[in-house]
Amino acid sequence: MADLKKLNVLMCGTGEYTTGWTGSGASTSDKKIGVVALTLFDLRRLDKVDHLAMVGVNGKKFPEIRQHLEKNIAGVYKDMDVSFEEFPKNGLVDADAYKVAINQMSAGEAVIIFTPDSTHFPIALYAIERGLHVLLTKPATQLLAHHNTLIEAAKKHNVVCFVEHHKRFDPVYSDARAKAATLGEFNFFNAWMSQPKSQLETFRAWAGKDSDISYYLSSHHIDICCWILEGIAVPTRVVASAATGIATSEPYNCVPQTEDTITLLVDWQSVKSQKHKGTAVYTASWTAPLKAGIHSGQHWYYMAEKGDINVDQAHRGYDLTYDDSGKSWVNPFYMKYSPSESGHFDGQRGYGYISIEKFIDAVRSVNANLTQPSDYDKQALPTIANTVLTTAILNAGRISLDEKRPVGIKREGDLWILE
Template sequence: MAESKLNVLMCGTGEYTTGWVGSGASTSDKKVGVVGLTCFDLRRLGKIGELAMVGVNGKKYPQIRTHLQEKIADVYKDLDVSFKSYPDDNTVDAEAYKQAIDDRKAGDAVIIFTPDSTHYPIALYAIEKGLHVLVTKPATQLLEHHQHLIDAARAKGVVCFVEHHKRFDPVYSDARARARTLGEFNFYNSWMSQPKLQLETFKAWAGKDSDIRSARHYYLDCGLELTKRSTSYYLNSHHIDIHTWIMEGRGVPTRVVASAAKGIATSDEFGCVPETEDTITLLVDWESVDSDKHRGTAVYTSSWTAPLKAGIHTAQHWYYMGAKGEIAVDQAHRGYDVVYDDTGKASFNPFYMKYSPSETGHFDGQRGYGYVSIEKFIDAARDVNAGKIKASDFDKHGLPTIANTVLTTAILNAGRISLDQKRPVLIKKNGDKYSLE
């Protein structure tokens, strides 16, 4: 069966999808977004057919379309930025995603970049309609929900990936392969932070706007706990996934203890809700699956209250020590610095998304790992639709499928419980399922 173009619904209209943050173009390293730009280019290249976008506030669409026209269509040659939108331009509807998904057919795809607490209900609704799903990290906030998505995707035979783009960073990918040659795991330490200005983008997600209220109503109606967004879910998810990827088939996390710093995000300057933490550290015990003599320790730290003028948008580094060697990776400073008179030194990462046009004037970022992570999902969904492979087969390929990323959610969920209840949390495995105690 020949591969056909994949129809795609982009769920979420914010920074990562469009580069638009309400007050204008984002000031981060995603000034024109990632998802929308990638999908527009993949449509140009013949992999994507119809494109649609759904958000909560349709009144934003006129500004978003103007932004996309000026920042993308007017910059890159032959790039069509049109899309069908939900809800209409005069409507605010927190459940518009349901109509948008209902209008798709089985075998179409949904890419979800929405507040953390909405990932589960949207992804489940799409999967049950027979749609392929790419959901941003964290896949879910609760381990129970993550495992439910695994079961649902397998039952429907659809692709469900988590957008852990760091797996496609060539340095991280190479380091992972080398780490697996270093014998038993001993110690891992990771750091990821973003400047305080990022709080302006995310503080509305702490329970103030309709995006998250819709999710709260869904969770309460179902008798489920709503877990708040935190810097750990947002940032620690990156490097926890890299470590669980390194440890795949070799070790399991068994115990999580969390600690948090507070006071900056909740200050008058930023005005986040009282529960908001600034910096979160998870201390995690790991056990080898091959040796009863070996145990390891991991320390994962994340913060969204870093200084404003550090010259980087995301500070990110990690260190791995095994029985036969060590690896250190600093992906914030890649030997590529630019100095501006007004703002000083800045370190850039063109390996994530390259925004400068090609020599012909076309978009030229197809090799960026932000682009590749989305393209891998599009290719996987098209291959399944064409009958070339079963969706479950991707679990064997080291890709960030919903099944291959379950331990990341287990650690994050355990960390949240540890913070809220001020106690260690155990991770237990029963058959092919995990539980928290």
């Protein structure tokens, strides 16, 4: 048996999803203590990872972040070491600190990127070109051309590059995909995903400037649709529409170009039957009501030749009522934050955790020469190659909004391109 060595990992990004800490303090969302750092601290406890580092732009945040992690993770779970090396050091502010951190790493180590969408591509490419394995949050990139570049770079440097589409590991979604494979030709898909207006406070620094709500939220269900339709249909045309006015008004005051709600209408063509065509509607909003009892409103409907599927992930038959905040619907399948009977972290079965662990396991396997990065393209995992159509649809939607026109998607040789 080959030696599966423990992996050194750099976390790029110090925000809500990594640490549970935002610019205004601890997150008030369903990720109060984050996902990425918590998962990696636990994987270190389980001897899968070793040295951990974290890089952001503003080094002045680290004292508060460390205090937050010490209190809410080390202070809650038994045997949890929350230590990490920080970049930039000494309280400096440096937008290129990720280069300093990556330059200190060795080929075969891993980088996990949870930063604003516009920064994914340069950080990922910088890491891949130095022989590092990469896990990117969604959307992988904002431009299809950049996504194609990362596919080629990962292949050239023979590294693992995954996109953190954790919805693929939701047991309901995974089972629904298997059922969809028995329903024949695709006909219609409708997805809704929303978050409350309070998120505009959390994302004010980049909302409407560096990215939009379609990239941020619709990337989840567009990927699920593309995943379901592998070998069944391909997207051919995208038309986008947007609602505006809330994000740009008091009290949020986002930049003038910020959309509230974005809808993409996508045409799909069957790969086996010329006469079978399908349509999909993907809608995302960050202007949902503040006290709806859920952080993320999310559901989708799939109709095919021989049946349909209806999934509501926001209401799973499990709800709580609090005197001060009212009714709350919870999702126990994502992250479990309550400790185990022994006092240890007990969320290893959550799909937020699994999606990161799958990447760590793949990297350790490749480093031990048990597998090759290309093996994972054949396993329906969210590799950079397997997620290209998600980026194609999102990029086409942005162009459609900006240029007020339909945008075509087609394949030229091995490349997907936009028209």
